């Protein structure tokens with residue numbers, strides 16, 4: 001599929017695909033606007049970096065829903081392109097798939113590889129609650145399993161394993177209506193057990209730490225209006241390789257959710273040091289489309 | 293980055309604290325345009341419900357005059373206005389209707405659409421929704 005390799009063209013395509021409201025729109029919609037969040041870089045429903053307890057679509061307990069997304073991250077020395085789909089069932093289970101392409105730019109030339117590709121399969125189940133209406137936050141558990149298609153770089157940097165790895169996480173998310181002067185506030189806390197190096201792009205584990213470590217991830221968003229969310233995220237990351245320090249990631253974002261058919265998120269993100277290249281900060285752009 | 297984490301967590305705590313604070317004033321009632329505003333919103337709300345085929349079926353045997361009167365009383369009371377709610381409890385009224393989660397959300401959307409048309413700003417809408425949200429448990433799947 002050639003269009004997968006033209007990120008912006010495919011975003012336009014996506015916009016066209018989901019821009020036409022379906023006949024269903026006039027009928028029952030499962031959730032309030034912004035309730036499914038946006039799409040997280042690994043394909044799960046959430047913020048940009050952090051998976052949330054919410055499921056990816058507008059389905060209620062009687063419905064299913066399907067979404068597609070496309071995300072670009074522009075860093076000084078790299079480009080990350082993530083595209084994928086998610087299907088969510090009866091506001092209970094979400095299954096997602098994302099394909100990452102991490103362009104190494106000039107750095108790749110030295111290694112003889114242009115980019116690193118990986119597949120991420122995600123599953124998430126809602127255990128308790130409702131984002132808005134339950135007394136306690138909505139709680140979900142999930143896993144993200146990754147397969148590296150290009151393993152050479154992971155091997156060069158000294159990863160313990162260059163093939164595949166699994167993250168497990170638990171997320172608690174709550175939206176407080178009118179938290180202060182009419183503004184809704186969303187808060188999320190996620191704990192993730194992971195041994196991934198740089199989102200798995202550099203393999204799993206290393207000489208410093210071979211096995212899973214527990215990392216905290218958090219997001220906060222203010223919603224002064226149902227169509228707008230502004231917020232910040234923080235994601236602790238494992239630091240497994242002595243030769244290549246890995247730093248925690250963060251972002252500040254603005255999401256625009258005009259309707260139940262699509263939303264777009266722009267963020268300024270700081271991914272820290274990646275494979276020896278310092279200060280990887282840049283612009284993040286993501287589009288999610290809701291198919292049904 | 294660590295400072296950002298601390299900032300996020302303290303913001304969360306502040307949000308929690310604020311969320312449990314209850315206000316006894318009538319500023320929401322006034323922001324909704326007092327009784328006249330609430331009457332217009334309710335009128336629009338019933339109109340909006342009329343456009344939703346799945347929700348309107350629940351109202352096929354309803355005395356709309358009574359519904360309107362009780363709904364106005366309830367919004368007036370919940371927003372801190374000088375009204376008393378004389379209708380039946382939410383659980384009694386919606387029992388046996390088997391209202392789904394999706395229908396509840398669609399009804400909330402009808403109410404916000406009505407408030408949009410009546411020019412109620414979103415922050416005022418959020419304040420009203422916060423008052424109505426706790427009733428959901430007594431309304432759905434009864």
Ligand code: HEM
Pocket residue numbers: 347350351353354355358359362363366378379380381385386391395396397399424425427428431
């Ligand atoms: C927060 C949301 C809601 C509030 C505040 C609310 C409030 C009310 C009130 C005040 C009444 C009149 C009570 C009386 O006559 O004593 C009423 C009646 C009714 N409500 Fe709701 N309601 C809500 C949600 C819903 C939903 C989601 C549905 C269906 C989709 C629904 C369907 C009805 C019907 C059919 C009646 C008339 C019952 C009859 O014929 O006696 N309501 N509601």
